[in-house]
Amino acid sequence: MNKISGKIINHNESFFGELVFDENFIEISKISSHDQEQIIIPGFVDLHCHGGMNHDTMQGIASIKKMSEFHLLSGTTTLLPTTWTNTFDKTFETLDGFNDILLNNGSNNILGVHLEGPFINPAKLGAQPPFAQTPSIKFIQEIEKIAKVKIVTIAPELNGSDQVIDYLSNQNIKIQFGHSLADYSCCKSIMSKYSVGFTHLYNAMSGNDHRNPGVLTAALNDGEYAEIICDLHHVSEPAIKIAHKCIPKLYAITDSIGAAGMPNGLYDFANVSIEKKDDLIVLKDTSTLAGSVINMHSTFINLYKMNFSLQEAVAMTSYNAAQYINENDLGIIELNAKANILVLDKNLNLKEIYLNGKKINE
Numbered sequence: 001m002n003k004i005s006g007k008i009i010n011h012n013e014s015f016f017g018e019l020v021f022d023e024n025f026i027e028i029s030k031i032s033s034h035d036q037e038q039i040i041i042p043g044f045v046d047l048h049c050h051g052g053m054n055h056d057t058m059q060g061i062a063s064i065k066k067m068s069e070f071h072l073l074s075g076t077t078t079l080l081p082t083t084w085t086n087t088f089d090k091t092f093e094t095l096d097g098f099n100d101i102l103l104n105n106g107s108n109n110i111l112g113v114h115l116e117g118p119f120i121n122p123a124k125l126g127a128q129p130p131f132a133q134t135p136s137i138k139f140i141q142e143i144e145k146i147a148k149v150k151i152v153t154i155a156p157e158l159n160g161s162d163q164v165i166d167y168l169s170n171q172n173i174k175i176q177f178g179h180s181l182a183d184y185s186c187c188k189s190i191m192s193k194y195s196v197g198f199t200h201l202y203n204a205m206s207g208n209d210h211r212n213p214g215v216l217t218a219a220l221n222d223g224e225y226a227e228i229i230c231d232l233h234h235v236s237e238p239a240i241k242i243a244h245k246c247i248p249k250l251y252a253i254t255d256s257i258g259a260a261g262m263p264n265g266l267y268d269f270a271n272v273s274i275e276k277k278d279d280l281i282v283l284k285d286t287s288t289l290a291g292s293v294i295n296m297h298s299t300f301i302n303l304y305k306m307n308f309s310l311q312e313a314v315a316m317t318s319y320n321a322a323q324y325i326n327e328n329d330l331g332i333i334e335l336n337a338k339a340n341i342l343v344l345d346k347n348l349n350l351k352e353i354y355l356n357g358k359k360i361n362e
Contacts, residue, residue, distance in 0.1 A: 002357060004343065005031060006038030010333055011315035021339035023357040028335060039348070041314050042331045043077025043340035043355070044296035045321040047151060047251070048114055048200070048227055050082050051258035051269060052295075057081045057113075058090070058270040059258075061097045065108070070261055071254075072109045074295035077340035077355050078322065078330055079109045080150055082255075084270035085117030085128040085179075088139055098147035109355060111327070112150035115143065116199065119164060120179035121155040126204040127283055127290035128179060129271050135164040140173075149173050150325055153199040155180035156190050169194045174325060176227075179204045180215050187218035197324060198226035200255055201243055202235050203289070220246040225324045227253040230302050230316075231294040233280055237306050244308075244316075251320035252299045257281060257291035297342075297350050304348065 005018040008028075019040065020027035050056060052070040055063035064081045071079055083091055101110050118139075122132040133139070135158055143149060151174040154161055168175050177187060178199025183206065190196060198205070198219040206214025219226050220243065228235060228243055230252045235243075244250050254260075258269045259276040266284060267274050273284040274291075281290045294302075296317055303313040322331030329337045343352035353361045 001026070002339075002354070002359070004040065006040045006343065007033070008333055009039060009041045009310045009314050011311055011319035011331075014311060019333065019339075019341070021354075021357050023339060024329075024336050025334065025339055028333065037346050038351075039310070039344040039346070040333065041310070041342050041344065042318040042333055043342055043353070044075045044300070044317045045078040045251075045327075045331050046071065046076045046254050046296050047080045047321050047325065048082050048116070048253035049076075049079055049256050050084065050291055052256055052260040054258050054262055054267075056258035056269040058084050058086065058094050060094055061101065064098070064110070065101065067258070068108055068110050071256070071295060072353065072355065073361060074297040075300075075342045075350055075353055076296045077109050077342075077353070078111050078327070080112055080114040081110060082114040082116050084272070085120055085125070086131045086270065087118075088133075088142070091115075091118070092142060092146065095143060095147040102148055111325075112148040114151040114153070115140075115149060116153045117179065119152070119154040119158060119161065121158065121181050124155070124179045124181050124204050126179060127272060127274070127288060132179075134158065135160040137164055137167045140164065140167065140171075144171070151176055151197070153178040155182060157182040157186050162190075165190060165194060172326070177205070177215050177218070181206045182215050184213035184217045187215055188222060191218065191222055196223070198223055200234065200253070201226045201228040201247075201250075202239060203229070219243075223247045225249045225251065225320065227251055227321075229253060229255050229292055229294070230299045231279065231292045232302060234289060234292065240306065244312075249320040249323065250316060251324065252296070252303065252316045253321075254294050254296060254299065255292050256294060260293040260295065262293075301348055
């Protein structure tokens, strides 16, 4: 059993308190503000992450474990390893054994998988490999046999998408529009029937043209949840703030790839050649962004520097994402919730990480 105290920050409140916890929170009590140096927040929830420390989801289970360990050390206590668009055989090979990880999820931060494709528009690949496919229920069903699928990114304008979207909804798998050239009416029609999120908002989607509204318009005008990369390369600060005003439960993701945590240079992940230039990742010999190298702690800091309050930063890095995937005991400090918490100093440096009540960075 653990006991810590400090200024506790949730998405909707802050107070000086003392926490008693093992795997879950047992007691939460308010105290006088005797320890103003220490800040306690929920662990970060990252629903879109491809890799880190030279490990990538598409390299298989061993690499998935390594990348999750890397991101845990920067405070990500809940992670959805995310696939690149690829063939069925490669995707199945990559995820074979994934559910064995989940059997021991008390000792790791992996909750399930996010399939970014392959049901995306080949004209809007971005940095994705050229393996876009026609939407297929059978593809999803076969992957479900070996991996807990939590989110699927899909382009709703593709033939066959309606049937797949209906199947995903019935399976309680989250549907996200992304890598799409859909128009507003296509998006709105589906959103009238299903709960829909949006993949890396602003990027790889039809825009907010005032005469030809697209996916971005649907997100800003009608969306409840959307993910956004806050490395300030993929989306500018004003655009992030516009999204925050428009979308009630906007949440941050890293979209980090295997070059995160690595030196500058050339790398190859999922048959995609990329170049790392400090905190920027581009396709080799181009200016096309190819994912990020940011972590969730740096994302939290960026949000605070953009003048989001600490409560808003917690909402965008923890609470909203947990709510989106219906994990109500994550992303919040309250009785009986999972004791996934981060201890920060007054400058927001990361001091301690607790995963399911266990201190992991000793």
